[in-house]
Amino acid sequence: MKLKMMYSFLNSDIEKIERELEETVQANSIILRESSLHLLQAGGKRIRPIFVLLAGQFGNYDIHKIKKAAVSLELIHMASLVHDDVIDDSDLRRGQPTIKAKWDNKVAMYTGDYIFARSIEIMSDINKPDAHRVLANTIVEVCIGEIQQIKDKYRFDQNIRDYFRRIKRKTALLISASSLVGAIVSDVEEEFQQKLHQFGYYVGMSYQIIDDVLDFVGTEKELGKPAGGDLLQGNITLPVLFAMENEEVRQKVITVHEEMSKQELTEVITSIKNTDAINRSLQISDMYLNKALLTISDLPNGKAKSALTNIAKYLGKRKF
Amino acid sequence: MKLKMMYSFLNSDIEKIERELEETVQANSIILRESSLHLLQAGGKRIRPIFVLLAGQFGNYDIHKIKKAAVSLELIHMASLVHDDVIDDSDLRRGQPTIKAKWDNKVAMYTGDYIFARSIEIMSDINKPDAHRVLANTIVEVCIGEIQQIKDKYRFDQNIRDYFRRIKRKTALLISASSLVGAIVSDVEEEFQQKLHQFGYYVGMSYQIIDDVLDFVGTEKELGKPAGGDLLQGNITLPVLFAMENEEVRQKVITVHEEMSKQELTEVITSIKNTDAINRSLQISDMYLNKALLTISDLPNGKAKSALTNIAKYLGKRKF
Numbered sequence: 093m094k095l096k097m098m099y100s101f102l103n104s105d106i107e108k109i110e111r112e113l114e115e116t117v118q119a120n121s122i123i124l125r126e127s128s129l130h131l132l133q134a135g136g137k138r139i140r141p142i143f144v145l146l147a148g149q150f151g152n153y154d155i156h157k158i159k160k161a162a163v164s165l166e167l168i169h170m171a172s173l174v175h176d177d178v179i180d181d182s183d184l185r186r187g188q189p190t191i192k193a194k195w196d197n198k199v200a201m202y203t204g205d206y207i208f209a210r211s212i213e214i215m216s217d218i219n220k221p222d223a224h225r226v227l228a229n230t231i232v233e234v235c236i237g238e239i240q241q242i243k244d245k246y247r248f249d250q251n252i253r254d255y256f257r258r259i260k261r262k263t264a265l266l267i268s269a270s271s272l273v274g275a276i277v278s279d280v281e282e283e284f285q286q287k288l289h290q291f292g293y294y295v296g297m298s299y300q301i302i303d304d305v306l307d308f309v310g311t312e313k314e315l316g317k318p319a320g321g322d323l324l325q326g327n328i329t330l331p332v333l334f335a336m337e338n339e340e341v342r343q344k345v346i347t348v349h350e351e352m353s354k355q356e357l358t359e360v361i362t363s364i365k366n367t368d369a370i371n372r373s374l375q376i377s378d379m380y381l382n383k384a385l386l387t388i389s390d391l392p393n394g395k396a397k398s399a400l401t402n403i404a405k406y407l408g409k410r411k412f
Numbered sequence: 413m414k415l416k417m418m419y420s421f422l423n424s425d426i427e428k429i430e431r432e433l434e435e436t437v438q439a440n441s442i443i444l445r446e447s448s449l450h451l452l453q454a455g456g457k458r459i460r461p462i463f464v465l466l467a468g469q470f471g472n473y474d475i476h477k478i479k480k481a482a483v484s485l486e487l488i489h490m491a492s493l494v495h496d497d498v499i500d501d502s503d504l505r506r507g508q509p510t511i512k513a514k515w516d517n518k519v520a521m522y523t524g525d526y527i528f529a530r531s532i533e534i535m536s537d538i539n540k541p542d543a544h545r546v547l548a549n550t551i552v553e554v555c556i557g558e559i560q561q562i563k564d565k566y567r568f569d570q571n572i573r574d575y576f577r578r579i580k581r582k583t584a585l586l587i588s589a590s591s592l593v594g595a596i597v598s599d600v601e602e603e604f605q606q607k608l609h610q611f612g613y614y615v616g617m618s619y620q621i622i623d624d625v626l627d628f629v630g631t632e633k634e635l636g637k638p639a640g641g642d643l644l645q646g647n648i649t650l651p652v653l654f655a656m657e658n659e660e661v662r663q664k665v666i667t668v669h670e671e672m673s674k675q676e677l678t679e680v681i682t683s684i685k686n687t688d689a690i691n692r693s694l695q696i697s698d699m700y701l702n703k704a705l706l707t708i709s710d711l712p713n714g715k716a717k718s719a720l721t722n723i724a725k726y727l728g729k730r731k732f
Binding site for chain 1: 443444495498499517518519521522523524525526528529530532533535536537539540541544545547548549551552554555556558559562563
């Protein structure tokens with residue numbers, strides 16, 4: 093089943109959000125408009141807006157209000173991608189040139205700032221100080237995570253806790269904030285708000301681990317960027333940490349540096365794939381997925397709960 | 413009279429804000445904490461917090477509430493300085509190495525993001541959606557202004573309207589937002605809110621013109637960075653635009669480029685100073701200053717109004 097089929101009852105609302113996203117980044121400035129639209133049109137799964145809407149379904153769902161929250165969360169995500177591409181010096185994302193590649197680092201920095209700012213602006217249209225607070229707290233944590241990620245690069249003596257802390261900030265917090273904000277805006281009852289929040293966190297952890305596995309097992313075509321790119325950039329992910337428990341593999345991994353040849357990198361990747369690291373990582377992802385499903389088991393049955401369940405499973409099992 | 417003397421009745425509140433600023437940037441991350449503190453300790457006039465507090469004096473002034481707004485406005489200003497230093501490739505600010513010089517562009521980008529985020533977070537602690545909205549709108553406009561500034565660099569055929577539009581976004585909007593937010597948080601009556609808002613705008617315009625004049629007439633010691641730096645970076649300010657009305661000067665100015673020697677730059681600066689451009693710029697600054705003073709003439713007399721009047725005059729007449 094395709095992802096889109098899982099929330100087909102919300103299709104017209106998702107289209108509204110897509111239009112709202114485009115309208116929101118229509119700056120007067122040509123550079124800003126073009127760079128933002130370029131980013132938007134490169135696509136993406138729109139997971140964060142979907143989580144906002146689905147969480148909102150458990151309360152007083154009003155698309156005109158909640159769509160602003162959904163757009164806001166997607167924009168935060170987009171802004172962080174733009175700045176990440178500057179840090180990671182990435183030229184490709186989803187098979188498209190990045191803003192820093194098509195323009196330059198300076199344009200990318202300010203485009204990211206602008207999208208950040210628009211995100212906060214559109215959220216401030218909703219009269220829900222609690223939602224503003226969640227958004228603001230989340231952005232702070234995401235920023236701290238980004239600095240952490242720079243610090244941890246090529247740090248081969250880090251442990252699994254460092255990794256979990258990093259992906260929590262990098263991915264899980266924004267997805268859990270999406271569910272929570274959706275719930276707040278729709279006045280979902282307190283107990284369910286907390287469960288939706290927790291659910292988003294577990295799904296985010298499961299999702300990011302899969303993402304990190306795919307960087308090893310995916311093809312360049314599937315990933316929209318060369319495989320092994322994370323490792324080459326010094327991002328030590330879960331499969332790497334598991335594989336390094338083998339001393340022979342460890343000795344290979346610690347030779348990784350930005351300038352190494354494709355062939356050398358391929359050898360390191362192969363040695364990682366030859367361990368049980370991929371399978372163990374997938375098991376951890378599964379564990380988070382199961383926690384996610386357990387967390388929402390008490391929520392009222394219906395379309396929204398089915399959709400959340402199916403999406404969580406899809407994200408935890410996806411091939412690219 | 414020194415600036416600090418003009419609002420001495422608020423000195424203990426300003427100290428509270430200084431402490432709150434330091435506490436606010438105390439991140440767990442060492443890099444973030446050090447880079448943010450470095451920035452904070454480089455000083456600054458704290459004009460935006462002062463405007464927040466003084467505007468708040470016309471309503472129900474509560475330092476515990478309003479100090480958060482004051483900190484938020486100063487942090488936005490600081491964040492934009494950090495990102496500006498990346499764009500302008502500046503190594504010195506207020507006589508101190510910039511974050512991008514002491515660390516690098518990547519750290520500067522994320523430190524800016526983090527401070528931005530903390531600013532929004534601390535404002536979201538106050539239950540005033542109107543204040544959240546003003547802050548968010550202002551950040552968007554400031555970002556658009558930053559991109560505009562990149563586009564306008566070394567564009568010698570720009571006109572005075574381009575300049576005014578740019579300094580409005582670069583400086584005036586944040587100062588006027590400071591007065592407005594201070595007024596909103598203290599529930600100042602609507603009519604006075606608008607006047608304080610307008611006042612901040614005029615003071616900001618006057619202030620920025622003086623700043624641009626000082627880049628020509630100030631010494632390196634007074635400025636904390638080499639004189640003529642704006643022009644060297646391609647920022648075409650009001651004195652330059654006035655001076656270029658003289659065709660001979662114009663021919664010299666359009667030769668300016670980033671790599672030119674100090675001696676060549678000094679010649680261009682001298683030719684600008686030999687016209688009436690500095691005086692005409694000061695007259696425009698004065699005009700804005702007078703509009704500012706007229707705008708608040710109807711406000712109730714008292715310490716706050718005297719302070720605003722004196723500060724506006726001081727900023728519009730300062731020597732560095």
